[in-house]
Amino acid sequence: MLDDFFTRALIAGIGTALVAGPLGCFIVWRRLAYFGDTLSHAALLGVALALLFEVNIELAVFAVSGCVAIALLLLQKRAAVSSDALLGLLSHSALAIGLVVLAFMTWVRVDLMGFLFGDILAVSKMDIAIIWFGGALVLAILAMIWRPLFAATVNRELAAAEGMNPGRANVVFMLLMAAVIAISMKIVGVLLITAMLIIPAATARRLAPGPEQMAMIAAAVGAMAVMGGLFGSLEWDTPAGPSIVVAALCFFILSILPVPARLSLVSREEGRSCDEFNEGDTRS
Amino acid sequence: MLQRPDALVTLDNAGIHRGGRWLVRGISMSVDAGEIVTLIGPNGSGKSTTARMALGLIAPDEGTASRRRAIRVAYVPQKLTVDWTLPLKVSQFMHLTGRVGADEAQAALAATDATRLTHAEVRTLSGGEFQRVMLARAMARRPDLLVLDEPVQGVDFTGEIALYELIGRIRDELGCGVLLISHDLHVVMAATDRVFCLNGHVCCSGTPKSVALSPEYRALFGNRAASTLAVYEHDHDHTHLADGRVRHADGSITDHCHPDDGHHHEEPDKERSDA
Numbered sequence: 001m002l003d004d005f006f007t008r009a010l011i012a013g014i015g016t017a018l019v020a021g022p023l024g025c026f027i028v029w030r031r032l033a034y035f036g037d038t039l040s041h042a043a044l045l046g047v048a049l050a051l052l053f054e055v056n057i058e059l060a061v062f063a064v065s066g067c068v069a070i071a072l073l074l075l076q077k078r079a080a081v082s083s084d085a086l087l088g089l090l091s092h093s094a095l096a097i098g099l100v101v102l103a104f105m106t107w108v109r110v111d112l113m114g115f116l117f118g119d120i121l122a123v124s125k126m127d128i129a130i131i132w133f134g135g136a137l138v139l140a141i142l143a144m145i146w147r148p149l150f151a152a153t154v155n156r157e158l159a160a161a162e163g164m165n166p167g168r169a170n171v172v173f174m175l176l177m178a179a180v181i182a183i184s185m186k187i188v189g190v191l192l193i194t195a196m197l198i199i200p201a202a203t204a205r206r207l208a209p210g211p212e213q214m215a216m217i218a219a220a221v222g223a224m225a226v227m228g229g230l231f232g233s234l235e236w237d238t239p240a241g242p243s244i245v246v247a248a249l250c251f252f253i254l255s256i257l258p259v260p261a262r263l264s265l266v267s268r269e270e271g272r273s274c275d276e277f278n279e280g281d282t283r284s
Numbered sequence: 285m286l287q288r289p290d291a292l293v294t295l296d297n298a299g300i301h302r303g304g305r306w307l308v309r310g311i312s313m314s315v316d317a318g319e320i321v322t323l324i325g326p327n328g329s330g331k332s333t334t335a336r337m338a339l340g341l342i343a344p345d346e347g348t349a350s351r352r353r354a355i356r357v358a359y360v361p362q363k364l365t366v367d368w369t370l371p372l373k374v375s376q377f378m379h380l381t382g383r384v385g386a387d388e389a390q391a392a393l394a395a396t397d398a399t400r401l402t403h404a405e406v407r408t409l410s411g412g413e414f415q416r417v418m419l420a421r422a423m424a425r426r427p428d429l430l431v432l433d434e435p436v437q438g439v440d441f442t443g444e445i446a447l448y449e450l451i452g453r454i455r456d457e458l459g460c461g462v463l464l465i466s467h468d469l470h471v472v473m474a475a476t477d478r479v480f481c482l483n484g485h486v487c488c489s490g491t492p493k494s495v496a497l498s499p500e501y502r503a504l505f506g507n508r509a510a511s512t513l514a515v516y517e518h519d520h521d522h523t524h525l526a527d528g529r530v531r532h533a534d535g536s537i538t539d540h541c542h543p544d545d546g547h548h549h550e551e552p553d554k555e556r557s558d559a
Contacts, residue, residue, distance in 0.1 A: 028369050029367060029369050029370050031367075147381070147382075150380070151380050151381045153370070154364070154366060154370070154372070154377075154380060155361060155364050157336070157339075157341055157359070157361055158359050158361050158364065158380070158381070159380075159381060160339075160340075160341055161339040161340070161341060161357055161359035161361075161431065162357050162358065162359055162381040162382070162425075163357065163381075164381050202369075205369055205371065208371050209371060209373070210371055210372070210373060210376050211370065211371060211372060211376070213371075214371055
């Protein structure tokens with residue numbers, strides 16, 4: 001089964017989407033979209049370094065993105081530069097340095113487009129193993145830090161005052177983000193990773209009655225986008241990575257269209273709990 | 285100040301230095317179990333800074349801040365906004381920093397008159413509603429130390445009185461220490477055991493009455509503020525405790541409530557009968 005390149009692409013893409021969805025929710029809630037962009041652009045520098053020192057690309061990308069994330073955390077604490085300008089500066093500098101370093105290495109032949117926009121049809125069995133094992137590890141760690149991270153997302157001071165250690169949860173979350181960038185780079189490429197993180201999460205917002213449900217719906221929407229994008233790319237011969245993002249965008253647009261009340265998950269949920277409450281009221 | 289052995293939190297000569305000046309300095313205070321301590325002071329006098337030191341959110345640059353080991357803290361911050369991207373119901377918000385029992389959550393919401401909000405989305409609540417939900421969440425944690433930063437913001441005057449009474453009831457039921465920051469200089473609740481009046485330093489402290497009469501307080505807020513504080517005390521000069529006894533404004537506790545026993549200052553007025 002895994003011998004077919006299209007099947008491998010589907011399995012790898014779905015694995016990536018299942019991890020990107022829940023993590024993307026936190027990126028949306030914490031308004032870190034630009035931050036994610038910066039980390040993923042830094043990934044190209046990781047690719048260049050990996051080729052230079054001949055080490056595993058995923059590991060190098062994780063290391064570089066992780067370092068940039070920690071550096072950004074430290075710089076933000078100093079808060080000398082506005083973080084918006086700081087992120088813009090770092091984001092494009094990292095991308096540019098990566099491109100320049102790659103250009104210097106005339107002895108390696110690199111498929112630059114593959115790194116920028118993804119090369120999902122070329123995933124190997126090894127890539128699938130990295131995506132699913134790495135992804136499972138990321139999700140397990142996210143589940144462990146869920147409560148402190150979520151409490152700090154709602155209000156950092158409240159979480160800290162009530163003994164949740166939001167600082168530690170924050171650092172762990174940054175490293176998880178670096179890990180997701182490392183494993184999803186092959187699927188959609190460094191320029192489109194942020195889209196895989198935030199579009200499914202934004203789509204899930206309208207449908208989800210609670211934060212945990214939003215994480216699960218985001219994972220499901222991401223997986224559907226991967227399937228839709230890949231089949232679309234096969235049908236119309238379009239590039240796979242961008243097709244996945246376009247498919248995700250289509251789901252988002254569907255989610256913001258006005259829905260008849262009887263079809264909407266959220267309003268039905270709310271209506272029911274309201275009824276329950278009224279019943280409880282009359283009984284008492 | 286002497287270290288109280290059973291204090292939940294103690295600040296000893298603590299100060300915070302930021303941007304070349306002292307925000308607060310030389311703050312010595314403590315909160316014991318079962319005691320309500322109120323911080324008052326004008327804007328920028330360091331009330332929130334002091335509370336944040338007490339909570340351990342910022343470390344003092346001078347002096348010490350210590351909390352008793354393994355105490356359970358509940359914090360009601362001054363401002364909390366929930367982003368529209370975050371779907372969060374009140375029932376889920378109750379478990380934000382730790383799972384609480386379903387009965388406890390329900391009882392707390394009932395006590396703050398917020399039961400009907402249980403399934404509402406947090407971001408759709410009005411200021412007053414959210415304030416009650418935050419108080420319910422803090423209460424359901426059954427804390428040892430409850431810290432409230434300006435809890436009556438966005439609450440109308442009658443709601444304000446009810447809220448202060450509720451804080452008193454929480455203290456009586458849980459036996460927790462309460463550190464309260466009051467933005468309202470005119471209304472300091474009568475159930476307060478000790479008031480610390482801040483103005484970059486501890487300007488004066490003591491029972492609400494002694495602070496109101498102190499020349500430092502009058503210098504800071506003027507005579508009118510001092511007299512309105514006294515008037516408010518007349519409205520609520522005693523509280524009925526859970527065991528049926530009565531706690532009076534001067535801190536004494538009697539078995540019954542007699543208007544002429546010397547603990548009261550005048551007959552309860554019409555507002556009392558509303559409450």
